[in-house]
Amino acid sequence: MTRSPGTPLPPPKARRRLREAASLTQAQLADRMGVTRATVRTWESGRTTPRGRRREAYAELLKTLAEEESAAAEPAPVPVVVAVRTGPGSPAEDTESLVLPAKALPTEERQGDEPEPAPEPVALTPAQAFDALYEFGTPALVRQTFLLTGRRELARESVERAFQTAWENWPEVARDRDPVGWVRAVAYEYALSPWQRFRPRNRHPEPPPADPGDRTLLNTLLRLPPRHRRTLLLYDGVGLDLPETAAETEASTPAAANRLLNARRAMADRLPELADPEVLHRRLAEVASNERLRAAKPPTVRVGSERRARFWTRAAIAFTAALIGTTALTLRTAPTHYEPPVSPGETVRGVPPKVAPGALSDEELELRQKLRDQMQDGPERLTPRLE
Incomplete structure (x- = not known):
């Protein structure tokens, strides 16, 4: 299940670069957009994206910053990412699959040979493009997440x-310049979520690596704080530069x-080599490559995503219907006016309350008869007279 695209936005890393090129802080950009600084930080990390009119205003602002940058100086050439693939059975196959190609790699040119013609682009359906991205990025991402958490099942999930x-x-994701980085950020956030510690499956430790050296390295890595561990893995494991790691x-x-620096210092203190x-x-590549980590097939992941989307859609519809029904029942059964409660009888100055009137005495009967016989209105009742 996919959503309709809105106004196109640059990739998260390009958003941060445009803001820094314009010498704007996140707080200043947040003031111009009418949002908080935390919201701008999530936009630049790719965790969330604006919608509606705010998305259009953000896209217009980024377009203006890009035009100002291009007018001030010539744009820098965009590095081309070349995927390094090793043949099956080669000793470097597992090592290369840990580090995704994050920087431009020079291509080899043979002297005397004519360059091969570039293959014609093939139009892929969204499902085919997703399957290709999944098959390319999953092995490395599972290994990286295993180093981040030390748990095989949690890394796969x-x-x-x-x-x-x-x-x-x-x-x-399809328009993003680094779709693997988009997925990697979401996977790391899910793996490092503090709610994972409350799951019964994660309360018990998993079997450590068989090799003593790998076990020592993994334990040393897991002793680092999560933020330091993630920064070390992105910079020294994946190969991102410092601004990309910060973003x-x-x-x-x-x-x-x-x-x-703190993570490297802590690792060197425990393992000087x-x-x-x-x-x-x-x-790090050797430790991740020695583990047998599995992952589901791409169609299974797509079907699971669609099922989860349908489940939450139906849950939202059911909750809305229940809320509407509860509100209608409340309006139907609620009283329309206020009825004050009747206070119970209380003893006043030691005199018990009279529950019901009893029989009248002779004096009371005579007084009642006298009142009935006298005139009820007229000046005679207002002017006293002598008897």
Whole structure:
């Protein structure tokens, strides 16, 4: 189930870059948009996107910032991401699948050979494009999430849930310059959610890696705070640069650099041989590659996403119907005017209340008869007279 696309927006990383190029802080941009700073931070990280008129205003503002940037200087060339694939059975196959290609890689040119013609683009259906993205990004994302959490089932579930969310927002993900990064951010957020600790399945530890060195490295990595662990994994594991790491972790660039330095220092204190970032990168790839991690097939993930969307839609309809029925029943049975309660009888100065009038005495009967015989109106009742 997909949603209709709205006004196109630049990728989350481009939004942050345009804001920083215009020397605007998140607070200043929030004031111009009439939102909070936290909302702007979620827009730039890709967790949420504006809708309606606010989306149109945000797109117009980003377009203006892009025009100002292009007018001030020549635009920098966009690096082309080349996916490195290794052949089956090669020793570097598992190592390369851990680190997704995040930077431009030079292509080799052979002297004397004519360049091969570029293949013609093939139009893919949304389901085919999603399946291709899932098959390409799932193995590496599951390995990364395993390093982030130390749990195999949680890593698989987080990646599948992230791809289900991507299928629900497929028009936006398909236009993103880094769709794997979009899914990675959602998977990391789900895996590091504090609510995961309350699930019965996550209360018991999973079997550690068989190799003692891998077990020591994983335990040392899991001792880091979640934010430091995520920053270290993105920078030294995935290979993102510092601004991209800061954008994905919803932090400023100095804060991300500080977290990275603290994480490296903590890892080097416990494991001095990992002080070199290249050695740390290689060891992280080896630990993730030694684990047997599975994932569901792409059609299963798409069907699960559609079922979940239908379930929540039906739940919202049922809740709305129940709320309307409860409101109608309340309006039908509620009283239309206020009726004050009758106060119970109380003893006043020691005199008990009289429950019911009894028989009249002779004096009371005589007085009643006298009142009935006298004139009820006229000046005689107003002017006293002597007897």
